[in-house]
Amino acid sequence: MTWDTIVGLEVHVELATTSKIFCGCPTLFGRPPNTQCCPVCSGFPGALPVLNQQVIEYALRVCLATDCTINSLIRFDRKNYFYPDLPKGYQISQQHQPIGRGGKLVITTDNGDKAIGIHEIHIEEDAGKLIHDPQGKHTLVDYNRCGIPLLEIISRPDLNSAEEALDYLDKLRRLLLFIGVSDCRMEEGSLRADVNVSVRPTGSKVLGTRTELKNMSSMKAMALAIAYESRRQIKILTEGGRIRQETRRWDENEKRSFALRIKENVEDYRYFPDPDLMAIRINDHWIKNTRELLPELPDAKYQRYLTTLDLTAYEASILTSHPALADLFEATVAICGRAKDVAGWIMGEWLQECNQRACRPQDLKVTPEKLARLVRLLAEGDITRGTARQVFIQMIDNQADPDDYVHRHNLRMIRDIKTIDAAIDQAMAAHPRSVADYRAGKNKVRTFLVGQAMRVLQGKADPALLNRRLLEKLNTPD
Amino acid sequence: MNKPLPQPLIDPKQISRVAHLARLNPDEAERVLLRQELERILRSFDRLEWPDTRNTEPIYHPHPDTNRLRPDEVQSPFDPADLIHESIGQDGFLMAPKTME
The missing domain is CATH 1.10.10.410 (Arc Repressor Mutant, subunit A)
Structure with missing residues (x-):
């Protein structure tokens, strides 16, 4: 018997606001524990939440970019559960009237494009961070993350392999980066994916019992976890067993998942409308304004690079993997033309330097104007590639001007x-x-x-x- | 139109489930008490079912106000250090009962 794997993703993305969702605490990452909290986000009795407007703006952008239908009236609900990461005893979330439903994201598969349905997008607050010390007697709690605004983006179970899940997450990451709503750093937890996996005999239309996988901190870990879970379920079913609906934790060191807890049902959370928060009306004018502010989306950019700039699929894909790369590329090409040469330099030397310096693409302080002049010097045969690299390092480290540096150091190519x-x-x-x-x-x-x-x-x-x-x-x- | 008051029945399984969710471990005597109390609570809620509300819009909030929003600005009028008593802190962290074996 052959089996199909069915995967759905619940992606939590931390929004890039400067203050938290319901209070004025800062949202900086990596600060000493419990230095960015107040009575509101640490759940002191009587403290009242007030919603951050930017959260709605960002959520609207995501809904529009994923073709979701936007609810004209949204509300917040309390999701009650008892755990030390949640000082209030409930998480403010959206159960009944979320901001968006029914969207899609198109991924690329071996059989062509495939639209993955987005069931729902809702707004919620993040919980605190727990540190489990195996030797210690206590669990250590840091409430800095409490109240960081989150969007939960829930896909339909339309994905059929680890590869498709990875492509979906990568597409979503690019989209969120380009519309400027999150820094999407998986290693810092600002993009987290819980994965629902089930299997069923090929041809069957009935969904099998699913398990939820948590704690994958990288794309690679997610792919391994999906493949592992699919194999585990097929083995159990082949041997006549039954799958338990449960939450499982991926162990990166052992490369296997462990049952964490029996999955609670939605009624166990005893959702009810939060009486401390007013409803939000989103009118057409607000939606129209947000739509007009949306930048060119990465898929459209990718197509434009292929058709009007004659880049290869690989080049277009790399350059649309991060807005910093696409912005640099476009600003440089606007000055010197030579799209192929600029693409080659950014994908080669620029990214190589970032790699060696362990920095982000936007951290190299070289302006598009200077990069355009360097690319032109190289493309017109005035300097060799080796010289261009040498000049580039000077541009990064000492803000050197490429023409001036080449002239002063007599670096022009010898053709005599x-x-x-x-x-x-x-x-x-x-x-x-x-x-x-x-x-x-x-x-x-x-x-x-x-x-x-x-x-x-x-x-x-x-x-x-x-x-x-x-x-x-x-x-x-x- | 008043509906007849139904008799809520809570079976021992439901008591166990509620106790599990509340992280409680009641003994037999406490289970009997819990059952009586929960049934009384359910009966109270059943009274809410009496009025016919089929044509009434639900009220989520007593106040009709909407769109109470604040700008995305950092305001920290509290010193977080004041929120944590030293007896429950360690290196800036709060200490909670161990949640993982």
């Missing part, structure tokens, strides 16, 4: 044949053994001799010209 010939002669004279080896049939030695001749000219020779002249000289016996 006499100078190049002299450098080749010098290299050949210094390495007669290599010359003899080449002439005896060891072609690989040529690369070494190119390097030696280039070294004589401090890496500034026109590489094509140098190569051609060296070949001519090597093939001409003394």
